[in-house]
Amino acid sequence: MGQITELVRLIPADPGKPARKEAAASRRMSLDLALHPSTWSAEQAEETVRRYTELAPVWDDERGGYRPVPLADALERGGPWPQGLCLEVGCGTGLLSGLLHGVWSEVISLDLTWAMLSRSTEPWRIVGDASRLPVATASARAVVLADVPLFADEVVRTLAPDGVLVWSNALGEDAPHHVPIPTVLAALESVSGESWSAVTSHAGWGLWAVLRRNG
Ligand SMILES: C[S@@+](CC[C@H](N)C(=O)[O-])C[C@H]1O[C@@H](n2cnc3c(N)ncnc32)[C@H](O)[C@@H]1O
Incomplete structure (x- = not known):
């Protein structure tokens, strides 16, 4: 397997990290999808x-404070960043989209749930499913998954050869959508048949990883 480099934590974790009662079940589903993406069904969608239609009205107020922390750290320390299209998958209400504009001038934000996406003020928004991304093969220089299920086949297909996957879990290993970084790396390698490497770190209550093909 490709190399995983862990950078030292710069942003401490304050006390009071929230615990989500649904997290363990959701993590099992996220891991299962990462390993077997073809099991994603219409019922799961x-x-x-x-679920996110219910959460949409309170998302920013309840979770807005801590969610940007790991992604901001990733963008600060996880580069270099190839320039071109950045595809933000599972963008939700657009809470994190502004951070991406600090790095990429072209950002397309996509989400399955209109109730979440309709709250975003991003100029380029698409209702879509991460399991079937509506963008051309090798068209993105970055795919961003911030607490979103991993469909490694679609990440590999849509990323240009020098493109990067930016992964973050705002509640770290306890996040509902957390998948261990070695598993994310292995899924990308298995689908692509290529070697990848990752840089990762913890920040606040969260963690992040930036993954790219070697060579
Ligand atoms: C935990 S929220 C994260 C939202 C945003 N990234 C953030 O950090 O605030 C997960 C989002 O992913 C979306 N989502 C879940 N599964 C998806 C899929 N298969 N395709 C596209 N979006 C999906 C949900 O609708 C929801 O808005």
């Missing part, structure tokens, strides 16, 4: 939309 409907349940996802139902």
Whole structure:
């Protein structure tokens, strides 16, 4: 397997990290999807939309404070960043989209749940499913997954050869969508048949990784 380099933590974790009661079940589903993406079903998609439609009105107020921390650290320390299209998958309400504009001039933000996406003020927004991304093969220089299920086949297909996957979990290993970084790396390698490497770190309550093909 490709190399994983862990950078020292710069941003401490304050006390008071929230615990999500649904996290363990959601993590099992996220891990299962990362390993077996073809098991994603219409029922799972409907349940996802139902759940995030409920959460949309309170998302920014309840979770806005801590969610940007790991992604901001990743963008600060995880480069270099190839320039071109950045595809933000599972962008939600757009809470993190502004950070991406600090690095990429072209950002397309996509989400399955209109109730979340409709709150975003991003100029380029698409309702879509991460399991079937509506963008051309090798068209993105960055795919950003901030607490979103991993569909490694679509990440590999849409990324240009020098493109990067930016992964973050705002509640770290306890996040509902957390998948261990070695598993993310292995999924990318298995789908692409190529060697990848990762740089990772913890920041605040969260963690991040930036993954790219070697050579
Ligand atoms: C935990 S929220 C994260 C939102 C945003 N990235 C943030 O950090 O604030 C997960 C988001 O991913 C979206 N999502 C879940 N599964 C998806 C899929 N298969 N395709 C696209 N979006 C998906 C949900 O609708 C939801 O808005």
